[in-house]
Amino acid sequence: MNVHWHKFRTFQPLLLSPAYGHRGLPKAEFRPFTFICSAHRRPVQLWARSRMDRHVDIHATQPPHLSTPRLLQQSLNASSRWVTVAVILAVFVLRHDDQVIWALTGSIMNSLSSKLLKRMFNQQRPLTALGLKADPGMPSSHAQSFGFLGFYAAVAVILWKGFNILGVASASSVLLCCTYLAWLRYAEGLHTLPQVVVGAGFGCCTAAIWIALWHYLVREVVTSSIVYHHLLVGLFALLTIGFIAFGVRKWRFGEA
Numbered sequence: 001m002n003v004h005w006h007k008f009r010t011f012q013p014l015l016l017s018p019a020y021g022h023r024g025l026p027k028a029e030f031r032p033f034t035f036i037c038s039a040h041r042r043p044v045q046l047w048a049r050s051r052m053d054r055h056v057d058i059h060a061t062q063p064p065h066l067s068t069p070r071l072l073q074q075s076l077n078a079s080s081r082w083v084t085v086a087v088i089l090a091v092f093v094l095r096h097d098d099q100v101i102w103a104l105t106g107s108i109m110n111s112l113s114s115k116l117l118k119r120m121f122n123q124q125r126p127l128t129a130l131g132l133k134a135d136p137g138m139p140s141s142h143a144q145s146f147g148f149l150g151f152y153a154a155v156a157v158i159l160w161k162g163f164n165i166l167g168v169a170s171a172s173s174v175l176l177c178c179t180y181l182a183w184l185r186y187a188e189g190l191h192t193l194p195q196v197v198v199g200a201g202f203g204c205c206t207a208a209i210w211i212a213l214w215h216y217l218v219r220e221v222v223t224s225s226i227v228y229h230h231l232l233v234g235l236f237a238l239l240t241i242g243f244i245a246f247g248v249r250k251w252r253f254g255e256a
Contacts, residue, residue, distance in 0.1 A: 073188070076181070088149075105232070105235060107145070107148055108240065111145050113202075114199065117144075118136040123137055126190075140191040140196045143191070144203040146200065147182065148207045149207075155211055179200070182200050
């Protein structure tokens with residue numbers, strides 16, 4: 001008998017659910033399971049083969065700290081993207097020089113790269129995300145964005161304030177805040193912990209490379225000629241328009 005697998009790369013067997021819409025083995029070989037994965041998510045009903053009951057139950061079990069509803073935590077998770085956009089816009093309005101434009105360009109490219117990485121890894125989200133998110137979960141795009149912004153902002157604060165108590169405390173506060181916002185993706189059941197960790201790691205590595213490029217190459221090139229300055233501004237404008245169009249498309253088709 002052939003075994004049918006998810007559209008995502010995974011070791012789990014085929015799960016028949018409205019979120020995935022698979023066609024697989026005859027329904028007679030499956031039976032329904034209803035999982036209440038957390039107190040603030042609606043129950044999820046899955047069809048699985050009887051011999052895999054134990055495996056499915058293990059993957060549907062949530063850590064104890066996720067069973068209690070947290071209104072503030074939910075609100076922060078839901079509004080994190082808009083808070084991030086507001087902070088970025090404020091920084092751009094207050095200081096729109098070449099260095100800030102380069103940083104924001106890197107942030108957009110980092111966000112777009114997370115979509116490519118998701119297609120490459122093609123790993124499913126946890127069961128708690130069924131019916132809420134249909135795209136792959138590895139890596140977490142939110143965690144990757146927070147990793148980039150947190151690392152970049154922390155280094156910028158150190159360079160601005162210096163390596164002293166005030167600078168280290170400010171940079172640590174920024175990193176802790178971004179780490180918490182990334183962790184919320186796991187706490188709310190939208191990603192597994194490895195997906196969040198890998199996303200944050202990719203974001204931090206991208207930020208480190210972007211900072212090094214600015215200090216050792218781009219800064220000298222951009223300041224040497226007005227032509228390169230206009231090229232940087234044009235690249236930033238092009239990426240911004242594309243990113244906004246991509247976001248509107250996701251919102252329009254209910255994918256956000």
